[in-house]
Amino acid sequence: MISAVKKAEDAFKIYRKKSGKEKAEFLESIADEILTLGDELIVRCVSETGLPETRITSERGRNN
Secondary structure: OOOHHHHHHHHHHHHOOOOHHHHHHHHHHHHHHHHHHOHHHHHHHHHHHOOOHHHHHHHHOOOO
16 A cells, blocks of 8 residues: 555655646646535534534635
8 A cells, every 4th residue: 555645745746847827727626626525525524623614614615
């Protein structure tokens, strides 16, 4: 089994070569996936972190 650290290292070798536009598109796709997960993600985050639902919901909706 490959460790998470090794996977991250391998991914970074590819990611660091991407243009700014490609990185932005990649991050936008991650944001879209987070929104697509909907309330399932909120419920999971609340149960795993103990943070209140309103906090998790507001964090998910950030557009900086």
